[in-house]
Amino acid sequence: MSADPTILDLGPQTRILARLADGVREDRLGDPTPCPGLAVRNLLGHLTHLAVAFRDAAGKDLGATTDTSPGSSVPDVGPGWRDDLAKALAELADAWREPDAWTGTTRAGGIDLPGAVAGAVVADELVIHGWDLARATGQEYVPDTAALQAAYGLLAGAAEESGRDEGMFGPVVAVPAEAPLLERAVGLSGRDPGWSRPA
DSSP states (O other): OOOOTTOOOOHHHHHHHHHHHHTOOGGGTTSBOSSTTOBHHHHHHHHHHHHHHHHHHHTTOOSHHHHSOTTSSOOOOOTTHHHHHHHHHHHHHHHTTSGGGGSSEEEETTEEEEHHHHHHHHHHHHHHHHHHHHHHHTOOOOOOHHHHHHHHHHHHHHHHHTTSSBOSSSBOOOOOTTSOHHHHHHHHTTOOTTOOOOO
């Protein structure tokens, strides 16, 4: 593996996410999440699909997995979802350890992106959806520091380009400047850091 500092090891964050998924109870799959319109089962299905898509994007293996818009359908999980997600996350981390993943151009969600930008996008997806999953299932969550910093940088840049009113995923939720970095990233993603699952 290259010592290039621009290459982010996604392994720590994918392992955190896999542990969160493993802690999800089957009777909680229908519970709501901070993602509008997505229950826990849909969020887990989305995570599985995006892990496969960004694994293929890292290897420049472009096709159906990288061309499909994430909003084209509501994802779901099958009976073997725990193993499927764990495998996809491990393969994702391995794929992005290759220096070539961070160079040239690739595609994800039907959008062409520089490799380094795609790497930052997947870091953001893993960090923010980790928060979504933890909040929805009542689990503690401390993301990987490097992945969180990459996610925040991507989200802050997008908000700045749009005038700080609109982020990559919806209207920015105002969060105090002194708030923890994770809360600020969550706000930039269009989520309320105070969200909690219904009683």
